[in-house]
Amino acid sequence: MQNINELWQQILEKLELRISTVSFTIWIKPIKPVDLDEKDNLVIASPSVSAKNQILRNFIDKIADCASEVSGKKLNIVVLDQNEEIEYLDKSKKVEIAPSVKDEPNPFTEEFTFDNFVVGKSNQFVYSAAQAVAQNPGSNFCNPLFIYGGSGLGKTHLMHAIGNYIRQYSPELKIKYVTCEQFTNAYISSLLSPSKNKAVMEFRDLYRNLDVLMVDDIQFLSRGKEIQEEFFHTFNELFSLGKQVVLCSDRHPNELPTLEDRIKTRCSSGVIHDISKPDLETRIAILKKKSQIEKYNVDEEAISYIAERVDSNVRELVGKLKEIFLMAKIKGKEMATIEEAKEIFANQKEEIKNELTPEKIINVVCSYFNISTDDITGKKKNKEIVEPRMIAIYLIDELLSLPLVNIGKVFGGRDHTTIMHSRDKISSDMKVNRKTQTLVNEIKNILTSSF
Numbered sequence: 001m002q003n004i005n006e007l008w009q010q011i012l013e014k015l016e017l018r019i020s021t022v023s024f025t026i027w028i029k030p031i032k033p034v035d036l037d038e039k040d041n042l043v044i045a046s047p048s049v050s051a052k053n054q055i056l057r058n059f060i061d062k063i064a065d066c067a068s069e070v071s072g073k074k075l076n077i078v079v080l081d082q083n084e085e086i087e088y089l090d091k092s093k094k095v096e097i098a099p100s101v102k103d104e105p106n107p108f109t110e111e112f113t114f115d116n117f118v119v120g121k122s123n124q125f126v127y128s129a130a131q132a133v134a135q136n137p138g139s140n141f142c143n144p145l146f147i148y149g150g151s152g153l154g155k156t157h158l159m160h161a162i163g164n165y166i167r168q169y170s171p172e173l174k175i176k177y178v179t180c181e182q183f184t185n186a187y188i189s190s191l192l193s194p195s196k197n198k199a200v201m202e203f204r205d206l207y208r209n210l211d212v213l214m215v216d217d218i219q220f221l222s223r224g225k226e227i228q229e230e231f232f233h234t235f236n237e238l239f240s241l242g243k244q245v246v247l248c249s250d251r252h253p254n255e256l257p258t259l260e261d262r263i264k265t266r267c268s269s270g271v272i273h274d275i276s277k278p279d280l281e282t283r284i285a286i287l288k289k290k291s292q293i294e295k296y297n298v299d300e301e302a303i304s305y306i307a308e309r310v311d312s313n314v315r316e317l318v319g320k321l322k323e324i325f326l327m328a329k330i331k332g333k334e335m336a337t338i339e340e341a342k343e344i345f346a347n348q349k350e351e352i353k354n355e356l357t358p359e360k361i362i363n364v365v366c367s368y369f370n371i372s373t374d375d376i377t378g379k380k381k382n383k384e385i386v387e388p389r390m391i392a393i394y395l396i397d398e399l400l401s402l403p404l405v406n407i408g409k410v411f412g413g414r415d416h417t418t419i420m421h422s423r424d425k426i427s428s429d430m431k432v433n434r435k436t437q438t439l440v441n442e443i444k445n446i447l448t449s450s451f
């Protein structure tokens with residue numbers, strides 16, 4: 001039988017021609033094919049409950065039509081959200097991954113692999129060190145590995161690459177990747193738990209029985225005495241057992257005032273190295289690689305044009321590539337050229353003038369959730385409206401920093417305490433719920449890249 005990924009790829013190619021580019025990018029691209037069972041159920045997974053609802057409401061018929069055309073028989077489409085997907089995989093045990101990790105979803109971004117990372121002068125040392133860690137975690141030479149460098153230069157990518165590699169080749173190893181904030185929050189919630197001692201024990205049990213611990217963005221480590229102690233002891237315990245520790249930060253450890261001297265000393269016995277800005281040649285290679293992975297049709301001249309203009313942040317570099325590709329698509333062109341590249345960069349000044357407003361944020365949130373602006377600013381209390389309303393409030397606060405009273409006015413004269421409550425609710429949900437985090441970040445990306 002045809003491989004499900006190939007089948008889904010062919011379905012996507014057909015869907016792309018029938019659905020607007022924006023909807024395709026937002027709703028269809030993130031879908032993951034999960035299973036094609038013997039009863040002709042094609043099971044697919046969306047990243048969130050709201051995405052699932054959108055798909056069921058607006059795209060299910062088109063997906064079913066394309067699926068039937070590609071497979072030559074009628075397929076029944078079953079859409080799962082993220083949690084349902086986990087349950088489904090658990091029940092069916094059909095996943096072809098290593099036994100020790102088959103119950104868990106992959107915590108690492110699949111595209112962040114060593115293969116997908118372009119190596120140049122700016123990052124070759126760190127790349128080799130990360131590979132050495134992945135191939136031989138805990139060996140003396142690269143332990144701990146401390147990677148530092150500016151935003152968007154590939155630190156998180158390399159940590160995930162280590163994770164993906166170990167998951168594939170040494171699935172028996174216990175490996176954990178957390179941001180510094182997640183580590184801190186997990187510890188604080190154990191301290192606040194009604195059964196504190198048990199919760200703290202569980203926390204330690206989890207973090208000190210690992211083969212590999214990776215903590216990202218360590219510059220955010222708080223100065224609080226308790227968290228400093230906990231971090232040090234976790235780190236020390238793993239280190240003394242010969243387990244691997246990988247840390248990332250935007251600065252050299254010596255420039256991190258919140259990192260204790262005893263941790264800095266430990267780090268200097270391993271490898272501390274920076275990733276610097278990629279040179280032109282590497283930037284061009286990165287753009288070519290991304291075009292190939294994402295199937296962006298962008299010609300060489302346009303690629304050089306982008307690479308010459310964005311020189312300090314790979315995230316931004318790749319963002320521009322996507323914009324140029326999408327602009328060509330919207331115009332109905334097969335291939336993006338220098339024409340779109342020039343347009344996108346010329347629009348930049350305009351974009352700054354064309355500032356975000358509360359109304360624009362509300363419009364984007366409404367079209368994302370497919371609800372009306374009257375509802376979002378009105379009095380309805382059903383969940384389908386309340387959640388988008390709180391997200392819109394959160395985003396207006398975050399992106400525009402308006403006084404809460406003014407935000408209240410936009411939402412039908414709501415009191416500033418109500419606005420504060422909505423904002424704080426989303427902000428705390430995002431810390432504990434990955435779905436909310438993904439959802440809000442997705443909308444934020446749309447907003448920040450469109451205006």
Ligand code: ADP
Nearest residue numbers: 116117118151152153154155156157286314315
């Ligand atoms: P950081 O953690 O340093 O802020 P990320 O690892 O999140 O940066 O990288 C930002 C984006 O740039 C990601 O999409 C990543 O895949 C991409 N990227 C960065 N460096 C490279 C590289 N050398 N090759 C390919 N992609 C890269």
Ligand code: MG
Nearest residue numbers: 155156157216
């Ligand atoms: Mg990062």
